[in-house]
Amino acid sequence: MTRAWLFSILSAATAGRSPSRCVIYVDPCQGDVHDDRLTLIQEACESAGVEVVPVWSAGYARMICSRSSTTTEEADDIRAKLEPSFGEEASWAADRLQGMHVLDVVCGSDAGLACSERMLNALAPERSNGLLRARRDKFLMNEALRARGLDAVRQAVASSWPEASAFVTSLPQPLAVVVKPRRGSASLRVGLARSIDEAARCFERVLELPSTLDESEEGLVSTVLLQEYLQGEEWIVDTMSRDGEHKVTRGMNAMAPDLPCMQVLTTAPIPSAQVLALWRYDKGEANGAPFCYFGAEPVGCTGAHARRVVDYALAVLDALQWRWGPVHMEVMWVSGTAKAASGAEADETEGARGPVLIEANMGRHNGLEFKLLCEVVYGCTMYEAQLAVLMGDEAAWAALPAVPDDATLRCAGRLVTLVASVSGALTAINHMDAIEALESVASVQLEANEPGDQVIAAIISLQLLPSSASDRFPHQVKCTIDLNTCAGQIILLHADRAVIERDYQTLRALQPTLFEVAADADARVSDPGEAADAVARSTRRRLEAEEALRIARAVVGACTPLPPGAPTRPLRVLVARFPLLEEDFELSVPASSRAACEYAELPRELGDALLRAVRTAKDEPDAMRNCEALVGTVGIVQM
Numbered sequence: 167m168t169r170a171w172l173f174s175i176l177s178a179a180t181a182g183r184s185p186s187r188c189v190i191y192v193d194p195c196q197g198d199v200h201d202d203r204l205t206l207i208q209e210a211c212e213s214a215g216v217e218v219v220p221v222w223s224a225g226y227a228r229m230i231c232s233r234s235s236t237t238t239e240e241a242d243d244i245r246a247k248l249e250p251s252f253g254e255e256a257s258w259a260a261d262r263l264q265g266m267h268v269l270d271v272v273c274g275s276d277a278g279l280a281c282s283e284r285m286l287n288a289l290a291p292e293r294s295n296g297l298l299r300a301r302r303d304k305f306l307m308n309e310a311l312r313a314r315g316l317d318a319v320r321q322a323v324a325s326s327w328p329e330a331s332a333f334v335t336s337l338p339q340p341l342a343v344v345v346k347p348r349r350g351s352a353s354l355r356v357g358l359a360r361s362i363d364e365a366a367r368c369f370e371r372v373l374e375l376p377s378t379l380d381e382s383e384e385g386l387v388s389t390v391l392l393q394e395y396l397q398g399e400e401w402i403v404d405t406m407s408r409d410g411e412h413k414v415t416r417g418m419n420a421m422a423p424d425l426p427c428m429q430v431l432t433t434a435p436i437p438s439a440q441v442l443a444l445w446r447y448d449k450g451e452a453n454g455a456p457f458c459y460f461g462a463e464p465v466g467c468t469g470a471h472a473r474r475v476v477d478y479a480l481a482v483l484d485a486l487q488w489r490w491g492p493v494h495m496e497v498m499w500v501s502g503t504a505k506a507a508s509g510a511e512a513d514e515t516e517g518a519r520g521p522v523l524i525e526a527n528m529g530r531h532n533g534l535e536f537k538l539l540c541e542v543v544y545g546c547t548m549y550e551a552q553l554a555v556l557m558g559d560e561a562a563w564a565a566l567p568a569v570p571d572d573a574t575l576r577c578a579g580r581l582v583t584l585v586a587s588v589s590g591a592l593t594a595i596n597h598m599d600a601i602e603a604l605e606s607v608a609s610v611q612l613e614a615n616e617p618g619d620q621v622i623a624a625i626i627s628l629q630l631l632p633s634s635a636s637d638r639f640p641h642q643v644k645c646t647i648d649l650n651t652c653a654g655q656i657i658l659l660h661a662d663r664a665v666i667e668r669d670y671q672t673l674r675a676l677q678p679t680l681f682e683v684a685a686d687a688d689a690r691v692s693d694p695g696e697a698a699d700a701v702a703r704s705t706r707r708r709l710e711a712e713e714a715l716r717i718a719r720a721v722v723g724a725c726t727p728l729p730p731g732a733p734t735r736p737l738r739v740l741v742a743r744f745p746l747l748e749e750d751f752e753l754s755v756p757a758s759s760r761a762a763c764e765y766a767e768l769p770r771e772l773g774d775a776l777l778r779a780v781r782t783a784k785d786e787p788d789a790m791r792n793c794e795a796l797v798g799t800v801g802i803v804q805m
Contacts, residue, residue, distance in 0.1 A: 185217040188266040189556065190289070192249070192282040193275035194220045195230075204274060210553050216269065219262070221285070223249050223278035249281045255288035269293075270556050272491075273529055276350075282529065293409075293490050301486055301528040305348050305391050308523065314485040316478070317522050320394040323348065325770045327366055333392050334365050341365075342395035347372050354648055358395060358456030365392075388774040396522055398501040399471070402445035402462065403479035404532055405493045406551035408563060441467070441476055441569040442548050443532070443540055447496070452585050455647035459583040461670060464543045466572035471499055476569060478521035486528065490555070492548055494532045496524040536581070538609060542659055543579045544570055578663040582673050584612070585646040586653035590683030592643045597676045604669040605660065612654035643681050653681065711744040714776040715751060717786065718793045738762045742776055743769035759798040 189211055194204050211218050222230075222244050231241040250258035259268070268289040273282035279302055287294040300306035305323050312318040320337075324330035334343050345368035346356040357368030372390045445462045452458035467476050479495050500519035531548055540547040546566055554562035567574065601607060644651045656673060658666050736757040741750050750769060755761050765772035779792035 185215050186266060187215070187269050188217040188219050188263060189269050190219045190221055190271040190282075190285060192221050192271060192273045192278040192285065193223055193226045194218070195226070195274045206549050206553065207272065207556065210557060214557060216557075217266065219266075220247050221249050221281070222247050223275070223281040226275050226277040229277075249278075249285070252284060255285055259289050269558075270490075272552075272556070276527075276530070279529055295489050295491070295528075296487055298487055301488070301526070303348050304346070304350075304525055307486065307526060308393075311482060311485050311523060314481075316481055316485055317520065319396060319522055319524075322392050323389045324369070324392060325389045327369055330365070330369050330390060330392055331362070334359075334362060337394060344393045344395050345369055345372060346391050346393070348389060348391045354650060356457055356648070388770045396498040396500050396524065398518070399499045400447035400449060400524070401472075401475045401497045401499060401521075402443070402447055402532065403441060403476060403493075403495045403497060404443040404445075404536075404548055405479065405483065405495070406440045406442055406548060406555060407483060407488055407490055407493070408440070408555045409489050440551055440563075440566055441479070442546065442551055442566070443536065443544060444472060444476065444569070445532075453587060453645050453647055457648070458585055458646060459649055459652060460585065460674065461583055462581045463666075464539055464575070464579050466575050467569045468572040475499060475521045478523075482523055482526055486526065488528060491529050492531055492552055494527040494530050496526075497521045498524055538657055539579045539581055539659070542608075543575055543577060545576060577659055577661050578666045579660075580606075580658040580666050580670050582656040582658060582670060583649075584653040584655065584680065585677050586643050586651070586681050587645065587678045588681055588683045589643065589645040592681060593684055594682035596680055596682065600676065601656070601673070604658075604672060606658040606665050606669045607656060608659040609657045610654070611656075613652065643683060711773070711777065714744075714780045714793075717780055717789050718753075718776060718797055720790060738766065740766060740772060741769040742772040744773040744777070753797060756798040760795065761797045 189207065191204070191207065208218055210216075227244050227248055230236055231244055270290060270293050271282045271286035273279055280299075283295070283297060283301070287297055295301075298310075300310040305321060308318040308321055322330075322333035324333065330345075334341070337343055341360055341362070343359050343365055344356065345359055345365060347354075350356070355372050357364075357371065359365035359368050369390050369392075373388075444465050444467055446465055447462055448460040449457055450460060452460075465472065467473060475497050479497055482495060483493060498521070500522050537547050537549065544567070550562070551566055553559070554566065595612065601610065643653060646653055658669055660666050660669075737754045738757045738759075740753045740755060740761055742753055743750050751773075753761065753772075761772060761775070765775060775796055776793070779796050780789045
């Protein structure tokens with residue numbers, strides 16, 4: 167697929183029909199690295215006579231429309247299908263849906279999660295999880311867990327380095343602190359610092375460039391999240407929830423009575439939560455980046471660690487009030503006997519702290535190529551479960567297996583995430599004969615990770631791509647520092663886990679010399695942050711701030727005196743400060759304005775609000791309305 171969206175499919179699926187039911191698809195794109203939802207949901211809806219209604223979130227639409235590859239016709243089509251403003255969902259539905267009943271609202275991108283949540287709440291309340299910002303804000307997410315008695319990571323948010331430094335210096339030595347955005351995905355701009363100076367550089371890097379296209383919620387631009395570094399074994403728990411029936415393994419019941427969050431919910435209906443896949447992650451340092459993805463192994467829920475991880479994950483769903491839809495959750499089994507951050511004692515029998523949340527991607531699927539692995543190893547996929555929930559297919563839901571244990575796994579498997587050690591124009595791919603000879607290799611997909619580049623896909627049954635086929639190489643390869651710069655995936659499948667492990671280690675050994683690039687390309691990237699943020703780093707924030715101020719000045723009439731005889735209003739002088747800019751800006755606003763009421767002593771938050779007013783607008787008149795609602799109609803001058 168050469169586009170991130172499928173205009174032809176979405177427009178043709180219901181041609182000639184007048185469906186009475188619909189599914190709203192926010193950001194109908196291949197939002198993840200591998201995401202088959204759009205195609206599968208479209209096919210299921212078409213066969214059931216259900217229309218798929220595309221809607222674009224403001225942030226994702228801006229990103230697509232700004233691409234040089236987007237045609238004028240495509241951009242116009244996207245702008246015609248922008249999300250309704252908050253509170254206008256019902257009127258939008260009356261005009262756009264023409265009486266169709268909304269079955270569900272699904273989302274294809276991280277940027278559209280807030281939009282899909284509020285549209286679902288307004289238009290299909292029987293399927294709604296309610297409105298909860300903590301499902302997207304990583305700081306609020308962990309605080310919600312802590313409030314419900316679950317162990318949660320020690321953390322703080324800061325908008326300035328002195329605030330951040332106070333938290334960093336409070337951590338035990340030797341220092342290890344994670345510095346990351348409050349909102350983001352794929353380990354983008356997530357840093358691990360082992361010194362004060364390194365922490366300061368990571369902090370500045372997060373502030374410099376946004377990590378999410380959705381800046382409709384406060385605090386995402388002007389603050390940075392700092393957390394203790396969790397060490398141990400990382401697990402993935404993929405779940406699907408459906409209101410009513412509760413499908414879990416017996417391990418869940420053993421933990422439930424001890425969890426305050428479970429006790430609190432005993433008076434309310436208990437949601438159904440189907441755990442569809444359990445994985446062990448292999449992540450670590452590579453190319454100077456702290457959290458590179460090496461691989462993931464599908465496993466059964468067998469053994470004390472696995473059962474406790476699953477129990478904890480289900481308790482997280484309850485703490486975040488999740489009742490419907492998919493969740494991709496990352497949990498660390500923390501080793502050592504340190505006291506839990508929440509105050510709970512470490513597990514005495516295991517000699518470890520136990521499971522602690524890294525993050526929960528609510529409403530999202532696993533971003534890795536999991537479909538083939540899950541079909542073969544587990545016998546079902548998250549896609550099948552979502553379609554069963556989406557279409558209300560009771561038989562399909564009942565047919566889904568319970569959380570599998572090792573005895574029910576059909577075979578062993580492993581997903582190998584390829585790590586490139588070079589950046590530049592690709593000239594050769596090495597070791598393909600050696601890879602083809604590995605006993606457990608089931609599929610190989612090598613990916614370009616520069617916008618617009620080609621993708622090489624080779625399934626073993628169709629023969630691996632020979633290294634001589636240079637005309638089909640991706641144009642560029644980028645040094646791997648996170649999931650977005652992953653160089654490809656290899657799927658291993660075999661009846662013997664020992665064979666999988668042997669081939670996995672062989673592939674890990676081959677990867678440093680797998681790709682060759684042109685001689686003038688940088689051989690290696692020593693600083694992943696510099697590689698990721700090189701474009702427009704020094705000017706982006708200033709340009710954005712100037713744009714916000716320009717529009718605000720146009721709204722308020724900068725330094726323009728009131729006409730003679732015009733009634734005066736009480737004014738209040740505020741200060742706006744923008745991330746990483748030295749200047750402060752003084753604003754004279756009506757004392758009754760929203761800015762005066764909410765941001766009187768919060769200069770950085772006011773700067774954040776001004777940026778958000780512009781970024782979330784559909785066009786300049788809309789941005790002017792947003793600014794007017796924020797600051798009123800009086801002057802703004804630079805200090």
